[in-house]
Amino acid sequence: MYTQCPECLTVYKLEAELLVPACGCLRCGHCETVFNALGTLAGQLPPEPFTRLEEHALDREPPLADVAVFRPRPEPEPVPEPWTDTPADAAEAVTNEPVATEDAVEEDFSQLTFTPRFARAKRRSWRTAAWIATCTVLVLGLGAQLAWAKRDVLIADATVGPMLASGCAMVGCHLPLVAAPSQLRLLARDVEQHPSVTDGLLITASVRNDATFAQPYPVVTIALSDAEGHRLAMRRFQPEDYVGDAGTRSRGMAAGATSAMVFEVQDPGQRAVAFAFSFD
Known part of the structure; x- marks a missing residue:
């Protein structure tokens, strides 16, 4: 930024x-x-x-954040203790209960339904398995969201990155490119008169990706200066300015790979005696 x-x-x-x-x-x-x-x-x-x-x-209204990746679960409400009768209340309840007749008892038993113990155990087991499966899916989904949000950090990690690259190679996918300009090393550079443009210069550079992961071709800034270090000219080159093949740009610079780059700039005159590279 x-x-x-x-x-x-x-x-x-x-x-x-x-x-x-x-x-x-x-x-x-x-x-x-x-x-x-x-x-x-x-x-x-x-x-x-x-x-x-x-x-x-x-001074505008705050924008709405609508892509949530985590929300803490609310604390469970305390379950009230079951109410119990005192011995005096229990005795009074027993005394006030009407005495059931034999016919009434038989009628009450006829309305009861009996569920075998093994059926109840099977139903509880099915519910437990369904709850465990649901929790597992939710945890895996949350982990996938967190991994996607932190994908650049995981890919750039020296331990996790190669494992992800190997896994992607097995299933035929490609990891996204992670930019790390600080891990690009300028191995060699040269400047010469352009062979076909009168007032042009041809600058060549050899750059190596020292990262353990592939990264996109950088934005290259070339500054020309005089003998006193005063800047005479500067130009920023986008990847499409020096890498013509779209497929090569999409693959980026592989880990440990060296790339030759060629830049065309206008000659600022005889005062230009030095030039410098920087990567963004």
């Missing part, structure tokens, strides 16, 4: 955890201005050149 200082217009790249301690407020590392980072928060930077990031209104 990206945000911009409203005073000096410096754009910063940040993680979500940085916004938590001060409810979205940050201190600019350049001009010391304290500002609300949520006002210009953006997932991607707009195409260059740009001056300001899009500002968001912060």
